[in-house]
Amino acid sequence: MRLPSRPALHLSVVGLATGLLASVLLATPASAASPQAPGGFTGHGFDTCVAPDQATMDTWNLTSPFSAVGIYISGDSRFCGDAAQPNLSPAWVAQNARNGWRFLPIHVGRQAPCFVNNPASKVPKSVMSRSARTARQEARSEADQAVAALKRYGFGKHSVSYLDIEYYTRTASCDRIVLEFVDAWTERLHQKGYKSGLYGSGSAAIQAVDEARRTKRRGFTEPDQMWLAWGNGKANTNGGPYLSRQGWKRQRLHQYELDVRVSHGGASLLIDRNFLDVGKGSKAGKESTPCGTTQTFTRYSTLKVGSKGKQVKALECLLRRQGVLSSVDQHFGIGTARAVDAFRARLGLAPAGNANRVTWTALLSQGRNPVVLKQGSVGPSVYRLQRSLVAAGASLKVTGVYDGGTIRAVRAYRAARGLPQYPTVEASVWAELQRGQII
Template structure:
C-alpha cells in the first residue's frame, strides 16, 4: 500500500521499502475508434463492481489517476482493477489529496470496465511505528478490548458511508488496511484481532463485505492463526502483501492453502514500480486478484445448434459437408449474407460467400481462404477492449479469428496468458503497439482479414 508517506515496512524480510475490470461493447468501427480516445461518459453508466468476480491483474496507487490516464491504461495495460483510498483517518492520500476521486469518476470508470478495490485506512495496531518524517501520523487503536472494538465499529461506519457515497451497491467490499506491526508484542496482536472482528461484524451488519489487507507476517498471519475461532467474524477476502514478484494468490508461509481458497484472495506481489502505458506513467503496487467466482469461461454459444470453434479453418468447396460448414453458414447468416443454415455448402452458400467477399472489396472467387475465415469469424461489433481475465462470447470470437490468422490458440472462452501473447504477436505483425490487449486496431485488422505476417 502507499499511504504512509516516505517509507513503510513489509513482511518480506521486514525490509524498508520506499513509498511510491464485462467491458463495454461499442457498436461499429467508428464508435470503437472514437471510444479509444474519448473520455468515458456516465451515459453508459454501469454499476461499479468492488471488486466483483474476476481473476487477473490490478494495481493500487496513492492518488486516483486522472480520467485521461485511466482511459489510456484501460486500453493498453493488463490491469482491470484499481485500489482506491476512500475512507479512514490515517490515509496518506485522504480526500484533500484526491483531486480526481469522486462518485462521477467511479461511475465513468465502471462504464469502461474498471473494477475497484476500495481501501479503508483507519486505526492501526497499538504498536505500529509511525514514520516521523511522514506528513500523516497514523492513529493507533487502543490496547483495551472494549475501546478497540468501539474504534473498529466507528471505522466500519465510516467505511460503509464512503462506499455508499461513491456509488458502490450493497454487497460491495471495503478492505481494511492494517499496516505492518510486530506480532512479538502479544497484547498489540490481540487488540488487532479484536479490532478486525468488530470491524467485520459491523460492516456485515450493514450489508457490505470485508477484506483484510496487511503484510503477510502481520495481520494476515494473525487472523489466519485464529481462523477457526468461533468468536471471530472473519474477513471475506484476504489481501496479502508479500512482495515476492510472483503474480498469483499464494499466501506463502502466512496463509494456509486451505483458507480463503475459494476465489477469496488478492496478492500484492510487487510494489513501488513505475509503469508506462499510453504515454502515461504511474508509480504503483501490483496486485493479482482471484475474487468472487473468478473469471469463469462460459459455455460456448451455439446459435445454429452446432459447435462454433475448431482448430482448423479449411478451404471449402461446393458440396462439402465438413463440420466447419455449419460455422461458415451460421456466421454468414449473422452478417446478413445468408438465410438458411443446413450444413451443406450449396450454390446458395457460394453466393453468400461471394457477397461477403464483395463487402470487403475482395474478388468474388468463391474461396474460403484463411483471410476469409479471419474476417468472417471476427465480424460484428467491436468490444472497446479485451484483456487478461475477460471471458465471454467476444473472447471466443477473438480467439477463433486469431487462430485463423495464424496464431497458436488452443484454449477458448477466457482471455488467458496464451491469448495475451497471441494478441501481442498479432499486433506487432500488423505494426500496432505491442500491447497484450485487443483494442479497436486489433479488430479492424482482423475484420479486414489481415494475417500474422
Template sequence: MLGDVAPRDRGLADAGRSIEVKEAGHVQLLRQVDNLFRLSHVPPSTTGLGGGGLAAGRGLGLLYGLAHHTISGETMRLAHLSTARARVGIAAVAVLAICATLLPMGAAAAAERRPDGFSGYAFDARCAPTQEQMDAWLTSSPFSGVGIYIGGSMASCRPTASDPGQPHLDATWVARQRAGGWRLLPIWAGPQAACHTLYGDLIDANPAGSYAAADARGRAEAAAAVARAQQLGLPASSTLWYDLEGGYDVTNDDCRRSALRFLSGWTSALHDLGYRSGVYSSVSAGIHALDNADNLSPGSYVMPDHVWYAWYNGRADVAIDPQWVRPSSWEGQRVHQYEAHTSATYGGVSLTIDRNFMEIDGGAQPPRSTRLCGRTRVDFRTYPRLKPGSRGVRTKTLQCVLRKNARYRGKLDGQFDRGVLKAVRTFQRRHDLRVTGRADAATWTALFAKGSTPMLKVGAAGQPALRLQRSLRAAGFRSVKPTGVVTDRTATAVRRLQQRLGLDATGVVTADTWSALQHGRR
C-alpha cells in the same frame, strides 16, 4: 501500501513470522503442540483457552493435556530406545490430526462462484490518478482494477503546502471510472497494529472486555469508511478494504489479538451497513494471523469476505504460500500484490504503482455454452481453405458460422454447394475481402470476429472473448484456446497481431483491433 512511508512487506522475510521451533527430538514436537494452542488467538478468559467458554476451546484444552501426556510420557518410558523419536512423532501427528478434524472450516473457506466473478490485473498508487492518466491507461495497460485510498488517519495522500493530494477524487471521478469499465478497490487506512513502530495512530491493545476498545474502533472506522464511500457514489455491496500494514510482531498476544478484534469489528459493521469487507496486509502478518484465528478458533472473530496480501514473488497469480495461509482459505476471493513500488508507463503516462492480480467472487466465468449450431463442432486447431466441392466436418462448421453471421439458410450437411458459395461471396463483398468464393484464412478470421466490439483485457469473459479467441486461432495463433475468458496467452497473441499490423502493441483489444479482425487482416 500506505505510500512512501509504508514498510514493504517482503513475504517470507517479514518480521511477523510465526514462532520458529529450533529444538530437536521430543522437545521440538512438544513445543510445536504448545504453539498450536498458544496461537489459537482466542482472547483470554477464566476458562483457560478463552472465547467465553467455547466448545472448541474446551475440546482444545482436553487435546492439549492429551498431547503433553502422550508426548512426555512416551519420551520418558522410551528414552533409551532407538524407536522413541519415531513413536513420539506418530503421537504428535495423531494429536494434530485430531485437532484438525474436530475444528470445522471457518469463514475463510472458499466462496461460491458468482456470474460477475472476475480475474485480472489491478494496480494501486499513493494517490488516485487524474482522469487523463486513467483514460490513457484504460486503453493501453493490462490493468482492469485500481486501488484508491478514500480516507483514514494513516492515508498518505493528503493535501499539504507542497502536495495537493487528490482533490479530483469525487463522485464524478468515481462514476467516470466505473462507466469506463474500471473495477475500483476503495481502501481505508486507519490505525495500525498496537506493536507497530512506524505509525502514530495505533489500535488500542487493552484486553479488557475481550479487546472491546479495539472492536469499537474497528466499527467506528467502518462507519466512517461507509460514509465516505456513499459520498463518492460507491454503492452498497461494494467491498471496502482495510489497510493493515505488516511488519508487526504476530507473536505478541495483545498486539495480535487486538488487531484481530479490530478487523472483526470492521467486518461486522460493514456487513451491518450493507457493504462487504476486505483486508490488506502482508501474507506473513495480518493475513497469516486471520487464517490462524479462523482455523484454530473458528467463530471467535468475524472473517473478511476477501483478502489482499503482499507477497512479492513476482508472479501474477492468486497462489498463496501454505507456510502462512491454508491453500483453501479465501479461495476465489483474493488479490495478490506481487510487485511493489515500481514505475510503469502506458499510453505515454508514467506512474509509480504496486502490481496486483485479482480473483474475486470465484474468478472470471466462461460462457455457459460455447456452441453455435447445436452439436456441430466449431473449434479446431486449424481452419483449411475450403472451396466448392469440399466436404466433411469443417465444411459443416463453415455452414454453421455462415448461418450465424452471414444469412446462410441452407442445410448443415457438410457439403460446399451453390448455397454455401453464394453466402461466402456475399460475406466477402460486405467485409472488403477478396471475393473468391473460397473460405480462406482471412474469411474464417472475419467470420468468427463478426459482432459487437467491446474493449477486452485479461479477465474479460463472455461471448465476445470467445469470438476473439476463435478469430485469433483462425488467423494462425494456434496456441489460443477458445475458452471464453481472455488469458495472458490470449493477450500475447493480440499483442503479436497488433505488432504485425502496425497497431499499438498493447495486448488490449480496442476498436481498431476488432476492425482489423473483422476485415480479415492477420
C-alpha cells in the same frame, strides 16, 4: 497502503498517447456498467496513492495488463485523503467502470495498538484502543464510514472494502486487539450487506488472522478476502509462510512488488503491483452454439461448393447473421458461395466462391466490440476473439478466458499487422480482424 519505512506515493504522468486514445474511444463507446469491487476476477491490478487522471487511466486501460485499481476512499489515517485526491469522484469511478476497470476500495483508519508512526509522516495514523470493548466500537464506527464511502462512490451491496492495517511488531496483546477489531469490522460490514477485505503485511495482520482461522478462534468472523503484502516479486496468490493454502481459496490478493515506477503508453506512475484471484475468478461460462452448432474448431478449413459438415453449418450460420444468407444446413451449395461473395464484397474483396481463412477471420470477428480485452477478461467477446485469431493463423486454445496463450497470440497478431505490442485487444485489433487480415 505501505509497509513501514516505505515512502509515500507521488503521481507523475508523462507523454500520454492522446491521439490513439481518442480514436479508440470514439470508435468503441462505453456501455453502462455497475462498478465492480472487485467482482469475480483472476488477473493483474495496481494501487497508487492518488487516483490517476482520466487520460492516464484510459491509456493504461488500452496498453497495460492491469484491470483493477486500488483507490483510497475512506479512513482518517489516509495519507491520500479526500483533500489530496484531485481526480477521485463518483463520476471518475463511473467512467472507469464503463471502461471495464475493477476497483479495490481501501479504508485506512486506526492501526494496531503497537503500531509505530513515522515521525516524518504528514498524516500520523491513529491507533486502536487497548480495550477490546472500545476497539470493537471503533471498528464498527469505521465500518460505517467505509459503507458511506462505498455508497457515495456508487458501489453496491456485496462490494468489498479493504481494511488497511499496516505493519506492526506482533505481540499476543497487540494481536488480540487487532483480531477483535477485524472481527467487529467484518461483522458490521456484513450487517450492512457488504464484504470485508483485510490488507496487511504478511508477517503481521495477515499471519495473525490466518492463525486465528487455523486455531478456530472462538467467535471470530473471518474477512471475506485477504490482501497479502509480500514483496517477493511473484505474480500469484501463494501466501508463502504467512497465509496457508487452506484458507481463502480464490479470495486472495497479493501485493508482490512495491513502489515501482511503471510506464505504459507513455504514461508513468509510481505503483504497487498486485495479482488477484477473487470471487469465482475469471470463469468463461458456457460457450454459445447459435444455429445449434459450435463455431469453435482447431483449424478453419477452406470450404467450397460440395463441402459438407459442421464447419459448413457454422459458416452458413455466420453468413445468415450478416444478412447475406437465408437458410442454414450442412451443404455448401451455389447459394452459400454467392453469400460468401456478397460478404466479401462488403470488405472490398474480389469474389472467390469459397470460404478461406480471410473469410473466416472476418466473419468470426464481427460483432459489438468492448473498449478493451486483456488478461482475466471472459465471455462471448473473448470466445469471438480467440476463434478469429485461430482462423487468422494463431496457435491457440479457445477457452473463453483471456489467458497467457491469448496474450501470446495477440502479440503475434499485432506484430504481423504492424500494431504496437500491447497485451490487450482494442479497436485497432478488431478493425484488422474484421477486415479479414491474417497472420
